[in-house]
Every structure is written in structure tokens, then in C-alpha cells.
Amino acid sequence: MMHVTVDQVGVEERARKLSTRSIKTSSKREGIKLIISMIDLTTLEGKDSPGKIRAMCQKAIRPLPGNADVPSVAAVCVYPNLIREAKRCLAGTNIKIASVATGFPSGQYPLDIKLADVRDAVTMGADEIDMVIDRGAFLAGKYRKVADEIAKVKEACGPAHLKVILETAELETFDNIRKASWIAMESGADFIKTSTGKLKEAATLPITLVMLEALRDYWYETGKVIGMKPAGGIRTSKDALRYLVLVKETVGDTWLTPDLFRFGASTLTNDLLMQLAKEMTGNYQAAEYFTID
């Protein structure tokens, strides 16, 4: 099933159709809460500091202070240097710590450095590793190299979950995205993830649909259940709800859990909280009443 070609027009049309459903009132409230529980609250900037991580972790634990009804997010996603701070802040909670590794975001480093990067992150306390594939090698047709790297990284992860970032915007075609998804799943990925969030083009509904169909086919073929994480570019509640519809219609309710579906996002969280507050109070909300990160 790896070499099935993707019908581009069909995928785009299906993604467009599935994004027209209107989700309101109580379904919207429940949907938003589910989305919050699926968020990998992310900060991946050169200027990240322990202070910022502390603030973000507080938000991860209690996204809407004063409202116990709103769940914690699934994980925080940080650079390796900030894992320890995140670990301290999240002690005693169920929130996972995800760290990017393997020379994020380019992946253009020698393999031994990538593996050391992963081992360090796991030692420092990362529960999940978000690795990037070598897109240069993939586009040059060196699939074996890509697969071997993922397998070795998986080995280096030990008990940590592995998310494989395909950086779909650099893969050019849906066929490539499907192929890369398949390689990642066969080589040991626990999750496949769309993007680093460092490029202008990031997760879209059609790309997510292609990847969901790939992991569904992989599941049919092998019985193995792989998770999915769209990341980057999802900024509004409306958008995020459309992803839930896509998941439900492609792989079913089984995947509608933080164990198998995540959103990589930062600004999305505030929009979700504002929408939730709007649903609860009836008043349109202002960004200035919500924390910046």
C-alpha cells in the first residue's frame, strides 16, 4: 500500500467538503475541550527562557484558571535545553514533555549527533521525541537512508514515544507525503507529524487527510495503530474543529484521543479559550484578558 498514488483533486475536494460542517453550542464546547486535551503546547524559539517555560507550563496545567472543567493539555513541546525546567514545573501532573531533537528543524546533521541529541533529551526527561526526517535524502530518493535514520532514532528513544516530522511543505507532492508517512511508520514511528512550524506552509486539511489515510491503510495492513499530529498554521477553533471532523470521518472515534491525535500549536490555545469563554458567558471575548502564551 506504500505506493498507492494519491488523487490530488479527490483529496482536496473531500477535505473541503468535510470542512463545511457547522459545529455549534454543546458540540462546540465538547469539541473545544477535546482539542485542548490534545494540544502539544509548543514554544520553539531561539529566545525561549526558563521563565517562559514556567509560564507556559502553568498554562498547560490550567489553561483557563478558575475553571476546573477545562482539561490540561496533552504535552508541552520544547527544545532540549528547556526539558529540565519543564520537568520541574510539570512534576506530579500527567502532562507529557515532548522535545524536538535530531537537529531540528533542518535535520542536516551527522547521524551520531542526531542520536546523541535524542539520547540526551530522553536522559533529561523527555517523554516524547519529535524528530525531523532528512528531507534532502528523501527527495534524492535515498529512502533507505531516511528509514535507517528513523529506526536508529527509535532505538535511541528507548521508552520515549517517537513522533516523526515529515515537513510536508518540503516534500512537494501528496504522493511523497504518503510515501514518507509509510517509511516513518514502517521504521518505528509512534506518531507521524506534518511540520516543524518553522516554514510558512504548515499543516493543512488535505495534507492531514493524506497522512490519516496512510496510517489507516497501515493499520488495515499491519494492525498497528499510529498517531497523527498536524502542527503549525492551525490558529482558530473553527479550523481545529475541522480537523476533528476529518479524523472521525477517516479513521473513526478510536483516534479521537490525545493518545493518538495531537495538535502542535501555541496561538491556537488562546482562541480555543476565547471561544469557550464566549460559549460560557455569551459575550465575545478580548485577547487582552488571556495570557500571552
Added chain:
Amino acid sequence: MATRIPVLKTYKLFIGGKFPRSESARYYQIKGPKGKLIANAARGSRKDIRDAVRSAREAWKPWADRSAYNRGQILYRIAEILEERRSVFVDEICAVTRSGRAAATTEVAKSVDRLIWYAGWADKYMQLFSTVNPVASPYWNFSYPDSTGVVGIVAPEEKSLLGLISKIAPAMASGNTCVVIASESAPLSSITFAEVLAASDVPSGVVNIITGFKAELTEPLARHMDVNAIDYSGRDEATIKALQEAGALNVKRVIIRRDPHGESWLDDSRAQSPYWISELTETKTAWHPVGV
């Protein structure tokens, strides 16, 4: 030769520099004094208010960051374009209201003059309302007015063009952006005025104009947490009470003007004032060490 079918204008909303139809797809009929159908106007909904506030919020920072002088230039520019299109407004006002031609001409001319008046104030109100405060320590202590943010304006029913401009111009002068609910009975000139705004260097989103039923539009505007002030002109006591209550939610500035009313919009001593600018500002105070 066949008679030509006249092309009628579709009056839409003005949000973020664009002219969308209402999100709700509704419209209502605007009739002349003798009951003749003049045009359909868009009947805005709370979601149009939401979209307009979003545009106004985005536009606020860059507009407030422009120099006061430049805001004055742009207000002047609006007046220039309005001057040129006076006859359009005179015709429209005559068709919709009971104004005679002479009265309509006076109203439009006064609208232009009022814009010019506030254009002059844009870089002068701050000097007038700023203070140097005596403090008992070695500091210079200054207070100065700065724009409050997004202003929700409920325009008066009568004098639909002059009243609207008399409310928008003082809000814009200090760097506020606004969401305006136009006159319900005579909304056409407000949308034609939006075309003037779109043609006169006013950045998108600085002024947003919604037409429709005030009874369903004022509440979502007044209850919107991202609106910093509500500026109402009218004499409907029930609305005034509702605005004051809703304004308390996030401690908006609530400005209620029962006057000017009717013809007194033409009276400069009652319908224009630098205090109308200062009422839509926040006072900021800075402490500066002496001798540094």
C-alpha cells in the same frame, strides 16, 4: 431606441475596508417619506459586529502609532473627497428623509466643515489636555491623553450623515478605531460615506460601519469584551440603561449624548468640541527623573 434600465446600487456593510453583505444574508427595505421603496440595506447581525470589532482591533495599533499630524491629514483628505461628492449625498438625503434640498445641502456642507475642524484638532488636543503635575520628589511628572482603543459608536437616527461624521471624527482624531451602527431609518448615506472613506487614505478597519436594527446590534456591541468605549447619541432611555449595564462588564467608557438632537447637530457650539476627543482617551502618566 429601447429605454435603458437604470443600474441600482447594492448597499452593503463596511468592514475591514471591504464591502461585504451581512453574514446573515438579510436585508431590510429603506423607504422614502412617502413610502416609496428607495433601496434595500444590509441588515447586519451580531456576527457582523464580531467581524467588525476584529478588524477594528487589528487596525488600532498602526492607526494609533501614526503621527497626530498624519491622522489630521487623513481627516482632511476625507473632507476633500466628501466635498467633491456633495451632490450624491444631497440627493440621497432628500430621497430618504424629509429634508428639503436646501436643508440637505446645508447638512452635507456642515459635514465637510466638521471633518476639517477635527482634522485641525488631531495634532492639538494632546497639548491642550496634557499636564505637568507637581510631585514631592525629584521627578518630572507628565500626564497625557492617548487613544482608548476600539470605540463602539451608535450613531443618531436623525441627521444620518452629519451625526455619523460628528461621532466618527473625534474618535479617529486621537487614534481610536471604531465600529459604527448607522442610523436605522436612514442608513444609505452612511454606506455611501464608507465609499468616501475607502477612497481617502483611511487604513482598512479604522472605521467599520454596520447597518441594521439597533435593537439587535447595540447589545452584542456593548457586551463585546474587546470594545473599549461605547459612544451613544439618542434619547431612548431603555437603550441607554442597557448600554450602561453592558458597559460595566469590562468597565468600558460609556458616553451618552441626549444632546445634540435634531437640528442642533448643525450648531457648532453644541455638536463639536475638543472634549469629545478627550472623552475617548485614556490618561497616561510618566515619571521622569530630574537632572538625568
